[in-house]
Amino acid sequence: MQNAQQGMILGGDLYFDFLTDAGASTGFGLAGNANRLIPKVESETLENKLNGRDTLGQTGDSYTRITSSTISFTMNRYDPDIVAAFFMGSAVDLPAVAAEAYTATVTADHGEWVSIGTSRLVTCVVRNSTDTITYAVGEDYEVDLLLGRIRTLAAGDIVDAATLHVSGTAAGPYTATVTAISDKWVPIGKDGLATCVVKNADNTLTYTVNEDYEVNLRLGLIRVLSGGDIVAGATLNISGAVEAATGRKITGGTRPVINVGLLLDGKNYVNGANVKLRVWQAQIRGDGDFDLLAQDGFPALQFSGTMVTPAGKTAPFELW
Incomplete structure (x- = not known):
């Protein structure tokens, strides 16, 4: 920050370093758009109260001590890594489809x-x-x-x-064997299907889609129709091709401790000066709800956590 007195209206890019369980850096990257960032130093004051004839209720000694340093932030755009952090999990690449x-x-x-x-x-x-x-x-x-x-x-x-x-x-091939349940959706075991062919147990009869069964290619579900030729309880052989998939899958509820390093590359729009924030290590957790079906605006991810002073440092964060 500049030496002169100044007001602040900041915009900035918040970089995340998702630390390993051992505390090692994995490198910084943008994880979305942060539209709220609040570092805060928590404190408490200890008072030694007087009880004299003329000093009842007055303070004889006072000492304020720092109890913790916290940080909270909100993301209104997000990548899989920060969403995984909200759900205390990991983001892993979708498995490659064998072409x-x-x-x-x-x-x-x-x-x-x-x-x-x-x-x-x-x-x-x-x-x-x-x-x-x-x-x-x-x-x-x-x-x-x-x-x-x-x-x-x-x-x-x-x-x-x-x-x-x-x-x-x-697109890579797949095969599966399922048991028919009339008018109920049954998982095939693969999702993101490109094609789906359904045959009887000895592969001598090919059934007709929308007459004998329905299929949800996106979810990989098949539903046998009671008015068709497939008998409930019959064994069905299913085959076809799987769509090539890209992206990442989040496994939630698997990491109770998530530590990140933070670096804000900010700009004060009042005077054009640079403003930076460096948090060496913050143990973060998701706050509130993330409504996957929100219709009244873009849902945001809210986080809070405790800033830690790691070995070799003398403060949990620096702002300049």
Whole structure:
């Protein structure tokens, strides 16, 4: 802070260092947008009261001592790590879906979509019939990864009616065996499904979706319909492809102690001066509720915690 007297209207980026259980740094990063940040020093005053004829109720001695240093903050935008901290858990990467290789041979038809024979593609490479030329997507052809088809472009290097070799990877396969329960949703064991095929126990009969069963691809649930051909209690073999997933999953209620280092890179908009706050270690916890179905505004994460003075430091925080 500057030496001169000043008022403060601050904006700033709050960086988080999620410390390991041993207190080691994992590096600083932005975890969202902090719209409230309150460092506070708690204290109590001890008073020695007088009880004399003319001094009853007066204070003979007084001593104020620091009891703790606390910090509270609110995040109205957040990444998985800070959400995990609110729920006293961890954020882990979603498991990678094992991709399945595919190959196909198709005939170019300028301006028309040609099916590759495999849908839900992850990658797609197009070569000539001798595999000596690799064509450029967007210049020589377009590809629809979801439906698994390509369209050659007349302005590109692919000759109309040419034989093309197409290869790449598609969404990974899955298999499952479940027991039918009429009109109730049953977990398949995988979510984020791309396709779902349901057969009987010996794989001799393929059932019809929306007649014999319904499927929720997002959640990986199947519901056998009582008016269909599947008997309650029957064993069903299920197979298909899983969508490629990205992101992180939060496992809540697994870490009772969460320590972070904090660094505020702030600016005083009154005079343009820099303002910084450094908290070496704060043991934080979530406060209040986080309404996942809030409709009256963006829900915020509220935190509070105790600032700790680690070994080698003489104060729990610095503000300058």
